[in-house]
Amino acid sequence: MDSETISLVTIPIFTGAIGYLTNWSGVWMLFYPVHFAGFRLPGLAPLAHVLPRRIQQIPGVMQGGLGWQGIIPSRAAKMGSIAVDKGIAKVGSPSDFYQQLEPEAIAEHILTTARQDIRDVVERIMERENPRMWNDMPPRVREAVHARVQEQLPDIVREVTDEIGENIDQLLDVKLMVIRRIEEHPELANRIFLEVGKRELRFIINFGFFFGFACGIPTAYITEVLLTQWWVLPIAGVIIGYVTNYLAIKMIFEPVEPRKVGPFKAHGLFLRRQPEVAGIYGEIIADDIVTIGNIGDDLLYGPRSDRTRQMIETAMRPAIDRAVGPARTAVRVAVGTRTYDTIRQSVATEAVEYTMTPLTDEEFNRRQSAAVKKLITARMREMGSADFSEMLRTAMREDEWLLYLHGAVLGFGAGLVHLLIFG
């Protein structure tokens, strides 16, 4: 075989490699690196403000960095927001989720874990506010105080969980909670796609090779017979690289509704498996995003946490009065109204932490998440194809051009490489 023939035969192999590489690296660029990797280019940050919006959207550019961050992790916050609008919010309101998490079981769990903590809280506060009286108290009386407080606990906790349930819509903003959570853990966004689309992603990469190879045959014909110019191959590389990436994206998400094409059924690859995908999606949401622990965390530290705290404190204060019981007036006089009120307030505020922290217990979370998982999975299966596609695709829609461009650049490069080797 002369070099001419070798050059000709290798063209389809090269274009196949282009297709494989562009799709492989395109998929990689979707997910990795999870955090921005690159370097700061001096002077880029101020310049970035006047660049076109499209360029600004490249991960890192607005911070003056030159490098890359996986498209999905870099858009995680936005994806979380869309996931709530298109998915979670349609699945249920905050109170739906709360009901699924069984307030009864939550109360029970708080009670079993918080008993000792509350005892410590009382002990500590009494030491602080009125150490003399507390130490002078006969141990029997002190125990009686503890016993009374403990006796009140079930009522208090139930009151708190009921109150939360009634007012959950005011205490919890699911969208912000999801955004916050997914922003902190961009790898969760990756997991949704990686687990949901493992097979599809594999298929796309392989498809790149076959499609590229198939395109290589006419390309070889063109380069050798029709147009023997040197620049034909790099240009063909650009087209092949671009088209493979373009087709890959289209195949994942389109057509949105199943369409019959001859004997085949055309349907977006991700969308075809909606029932399965819904199951995995529901699992990730229930296990890692809308969990009791995260809800508890948001209730106590989120943007509306002051409301929760105030509510719990309000529920606590009369309970302390009840704990002191009939002796209340006497106690009030003995320790002074002011100290009494301080003690009451301190117990109320410090107990807030202890009522909510048991919720972060992992074992408990796992047990309670099953119901949420079922709810999300069931409703997501019923979701219309259009909404389902929108939910998955919006995250990367505005970055798709970057993937196409990257395919084109790789194709161009591969064309040049072929030229270098075979002339």
Place this chain on the structure above:
Amino acid sequence: MSDETTPQPSRSAESVPGTGPGPGPDSATPRADPGLRGAAPSLARMAAEAWWNTAAWAIGEAARASDRALRAARALADAAPVERPSPRNSRGESGGPTAGGRHESLRERGAELLRKSADVHFDQDSHPAYEHILEDLAPDEARIIRLLATKGPQAAVDVRAGMPLASQLVALGLTMIGAEAGCRYPDRIQRYLNNLNRLGLVWFSREKIEDPMPYQVLEAQPEVKEAMSQAGRLGRTVRRSIHLTPFGEDFCSAALPADTMEFEAVVDVRQEVDRD
């Protein structure tokens, strides 16, 4: 610690009846009762603080007026000969400076103001407008300025349609402030912001904030998307921001309990939990 987070919302409860178009009292009733009762101490403390600020000013004023009124008034009369009745007036005022002030003519009150400004012994802790501002704020608005004070400027976008030089405005000042601040009525956010702007506490900047992330999320919100689809193919967002004015910053530090900066509180509590 977290008990200091209580005054803020409890003041919110207090100002509900006064806000007119603000949150309806009906919707507040189910929780208002225990909330108010529980918050009574903090409410009282707040009221006392507000009273004290006025009183301190009034007392200082009265004391100073009694022994310096003449001198100051004469100085003022020299400076502005037109204001002839002012000596008599400020002497009369020394009995009850604030009560009498209401009935004086504008010019006399203006003269009194200048007199105070000329008084080397006059000092003022916080701006006298703050009290009226507190009355003019809805509870949700207090949350908004707290957010701006603790988390800094917030992102806003306008949606425009058409070519860059001949574009029309489709939607103005869309933000996530309502949700971020945890407003009870997030749909009233535009009204709230207008009021805060009217009071001079916030300003709408044409600049964008440094961090692009908030815009990413904001531009994915249904309101923005809807506006974008209205704007059609040439629709685009213009990034802007909403800031506290220096006046607003000062108002926050003077009137909002510093401890409502709940983030510090949270850190404290968390550390305590960790230590335990």
